[in-house]
Amino acid sequence: MIRKNHKPAFCDENPIDCHFDVKSFPAGTTVHSDDTNIIYLIFCMKGHARITSTFFHDEILCAGEVMFVPRGSEYSGMALSDVTLLVHKYNNTICRAENRILSYLYSHKNIDPKIYCCKLTTPNSMQVLMSTVTTYITDGTHDADLWKLKHKELIWVFTRYYEAEELRMFFHPITGEQIPFRSLVLTHYRKANNTEELAELCGYGVHTFRRLFKKEFDVPVYQWLIKKRAENIQYRLLQQFVPLTDIIDEFNFSSPQHFNSFCKQYLGDTPGNLRKSKQ
Secondary structure (H helix, E strand, O other), X not given: OOOOOOOOOOOOOOOEEEEEEEEXXXXXXXXXXXXXXXXXXXXXXXXXEEEEEOOOOOEEEEOOEEEEEOOOOOEEEEEOOOEEEEEEEEEOOOOOHHHOOOHHHHHHOOOOOOOOOOEEEOOHXXXXXXXXXXXXXXXXXXXXHHHHHXXXXXXXXXXXXXXXXXXXXXXXXXXXXXXXXXXXXHHHHHHOOXXXXXXXXXXXXXHHHHHHHHHHHOOOHHHHHHHHHHHHHHHHHHOOOOOHHHHHHHOOOOOHHHHHHHHHHHOOOOHHHHHHHOO
């Protein structure tokens, strides 16, 4: 149903790394993406799949639905039937806040979503748009300029066919971003073991970085880094095929005992028990 009370808002950004791709997987196929510096919109054209990320776990994406995977979030999935996905990826890390994706949402700051909703049912207009994009891919007639136009059209459809509260819940992880500081942090935090390293990676002195970080995230840097580290470790533990020794190396733990202590303190149990509980 068209929301007549909405004022249409076009996306004025010039997205980089903007691309559409059709992916088909037979039932039982598992996939994994660790490109955390990109934003994904995943449209299910046929079938259904189970998808997990650092923001949500075991969500079922069915035909006629779209899922949002924000920057900073790895994701993995399993095809529960023969599935066809249209994946739209883009990046807007250099755009000013008032000109970036879904600038429409910034006029609805008074809406405070209670939960983050990672998927929406697509209206017919969006399904037609995705079918058109699929045709361009099949015919091989697409180019970078066309994808930028389709990106803007897609954002326009979002703002016309959903209530503002639905959009705030769906795009909640990015509507609070301030450019460029938050994007710098989200881009570099995985490579930092402490506040000093993250400040250096983001190009700030430690004292200035701490002040800006507290103002932006409302928590001290160290507490935030620990929380994000725990979230990412929990996500890795869900991937049964990843050996615990690889996780220890990936997150720079000095020993298995150090890893166990961290998991018990911040995730509530040992790595082995956490993994068994998710089987």
